[in-house]
Amino acid sequence: MxxxxxxxxxxxxxxxxxxxxxxxxxxxxxxxxxxxxxxxxxxxxxxxxxxxxxxAVKPPPKPTHKVSRWIRWRLWFNMYRRFFVLSFGLNMIGLVLAASGHWPYAVTYTGAIVVANFNVAILMRNEVFGRFLYWIINACFAKWPPLWFRLGCTSVLQVIDHIAHFCFSEGLMCFAKHLGGIHSGCALSGVAWLLFKVVWNFRHMKVSHDAVLVMGVFTNIAVMVSALSAFPWVRNNHHNVFERHHRFVGWIGLIFTWVFVILGNTYEPSTRTWNLNGLDLIRSQDFWFTVGMTVFVALPWFFVREVPVDIELPSNKVAIIRFKRGMQQGLLARISRSSIMEYHAFGIVSEGPHAKYHYLIAGVQGDFTRSLVENPPKTLWTRELKFAGVSNTSTLxxxxxxxxxxxxxxxxxxxxxxxxxxxxxxxxxxxxxxxxxxxxxxxxxxxxxxxxxxxxxxxxxxxxxxxxxxxxxxxxxxxxxxxxxxxxxxxxxxxxxxxxxxxxxxxxxxxx
CATH class of the missing domain: 3.40.50.20 (Rossmann fold)
Known part of the structure; x- marks a missing residue:
């Protein structure tokens, strides 16, 4: 020192x-x-x-310092990318085994593998699930375990909200959370497995119904568009394009998935007839995985509310948005001028859970934040259940x-x-x-x-x-x-x- x-x-x-x-x-x-x-x-x-x-003199210019390639590699190959490589790599090994005829189970139950991957991907992005994980880790491992263990907990939890957009600049930053690697890996794996299933159906189109073939193509297109819109370049340079396509085309993909699962489990290729009693459907793995997907997609939207706000404009660069009720530390809030469009996330400033107010600091960077200064709203839409950021693990x-x-x-x-x-x-x-x-x-x-x-x-x-x-x-x-x-x-x-x-x-x- x-x-x-x-x-x-x-x-x-x-x-x-x-x-x-x-x-x-x-x-x-x-x-x-x-x-x-x-x-x-x-x-x-x-x-x-x-x-x-x-x-009061200007500090001298800082000397340039080049770190080693090993340091840069360690930072680049973070827990997010490790989880991505693990989840995507295992799926690709399974896909190769299935395509080469060495894993018959995967050929028979490809649909279940598809929706299982999507199910895990959506779960990793679910705010309720994320808050539950943070609560468990903070409650069980605060301060007493070895430091390396607590750092590992933070690193893993940091991945959950990797796509949690923090409005710090026009190109929205991804606030560090690494379970997003599982989200991305399983989502891309689900797309690959779905493509495999559709190709397999067309190779055996003599015993496949036209409706199943058509819905397979539509479902594949929808999930591909949703996945491509979430690529980093699109997210960081065209946020509105990302949000609209990833969300709304993703919802369409969920509807198509339901139709595809229902058609696939009610049509009997061996007899080329439809079995409409529903027993085969509810006994199938595909059905219950799709139910899980639907619940995880819908759950956060049950907490959306329109709430009154007061906006303080200390300068033309910043809007301080005040909401009622206090919050625990380390949480972020999503806000929008409409109920389902263009949600933006900001860190929450609060004196504590029992405080009268909490605040969001919106720096003027893009159209949304600029509108808060030029045309301050009286109400905003927000999700009452806030999602956790990496700071939430400070209690560890x-x-x-x-x-x-x-x-x-x-x-x-x-x-x-x-x-x-x-x-x-x-x-x-x-x-x-x-x-x-x-x-x-x-x-x-x-x-x-x-x-x-x-x-x-x-x-x-x-x-x-x-x-x-x-x-x-x-x-x-x-x-x-x-x-x-x-x-x-x-x-x-x-x-x-x-x-x-x-x-x-x-x-x-x-x-x-």
Whole structure:
């Protein structure tokens, strides 16, 4: 740890204005010779005052640092891609065995394998299932298991919401959750198995009914369009195209799947007759897997409500959306101006589950967020059951660092508001003026100076050496983990730096 950080591990702040004074002022910091970093630390422990002078000069350019290929490979081949390779690879092995005649079961029950893959894919994206997994992990494994086990839990859960869109930029970021690898792997596998089944039906069209053949083609087209629309390039560059096709064509694909399953299980190829008593249908694996798909698709929509909102516009760059009732930390909310179209996800800022309000911070980046500033609505549609983000696993750790830039504060702030064991590093430009009194007031009220670093890049003449700050804060705070919400460049830089330094870090994932 540098001598400078020992003297002032946090930027000096004016206690009245909450602003950075880059010229000269007193800094209150904990006495590092005391046991201030123990788990049972009293956050009101005695502190000592040190007066320093900080010149208002532009920091020198950061030296370029190239990390090893091994570090870059470890970050690229994350848990998301490992799950994808595992789920897709196993399915492709099975498909090859079936096509080569070495797995007769798969040929006989191809339909069941198709809908089973789709069933798992949809389950991995189900918000109710995700919240249940987070609740189980947080309730059973908070703080007591070895650190490597808790980090593994976070890494696995991080995959669940990999496609959970976090409105931080126009190209929506995928907030790190890795079970999305299973979602993607099983979904593509289901498409491949369905194509195999349709081809098999056409190869044996003499004993197949025309209706079964036609519905097989329609179902294949629908699921292919839904899958292709979710490819990373489409998601990140044409979000509305992705959402409309992935959702609505996916629903059409579900309807076609029902028709295909019913026709396939009521037609008897051996006698070329229809068996309409329904017994064969309800005894089939396809039927029950399709029931599961339907339940998992429909369940989150039962929680959609139109609710009143108040919108604060502290600047033309940000809208602060206020909702009634408090929330636990680490949750995200989907909002829309309509009941079924164009939902956008934002991190929730709340003082706690029993607070009167919770807030969303919407940075003006695209058409939707711009409309919140130019034409503030009185009501918005939202899902009352919120989905969990990686910050929700902060309860697993004894102490941690939360790093964010700009509007990433929306996903980070609740963790530090609700726990005295988390240190906040927020890098932005003129934060109090840009984000307004509500957000600044929450920070002043709940986060003590000794666990807060606000870096105003406008007042300080540029961005800091973020990795240096993170390393020194990690040592000073005796942290176990770092959670990061930043843009692509910042995320890459810090993730690489933390991995190289041996600091456990979870950040934003991009899969393009």
């Amino acid at each position: 540098s001598d400078e950080f020992k003297k002032h591990p946090i930027p000096p702040q004016d206690p009245e204005k909450g602003e950075v004074d880059v010229a000269h002022q007193a800094i209150v910091t904990p006495d590092l010779n005391e046991t201030a970093i123990s788990n049972d630390q009293n956050k009101n422990a005695p502190s000592k005052e040190v007066t320093v002078a900080i010149p 750790y004894k102490r941690g660092i939360r790093v964010c830039t700009g509007t990433g504060i929306g996903a980070a702030l609740s963790t530090c508001l609700q726990s005295p064991y988390w240190y906040l590093i927020w890098i932005g430009s003129n934060q109090e003026k840009t984000f307004g009194p509500t957000i600044s007031g929450l920070i002043k009220k709940h986060i003590e100076p000794e666990r807060l670093m606000l870096w105003d890049s406008k007042a300080r003449g540029g961005r800091p050496d973020t990795m240096k700050i993170v390393k020194e804060a990690y040592e000073y705070w005796n942290a176990e983990v770092v959670f990061l919400t930043s843009n692509y460049i910042g995320n890459t830089e810090i993730m690489q730096g933390c991995t190289e330094a041996g600091i456990p870090c979870f950040g934003t994932l991009w899969d393009f």
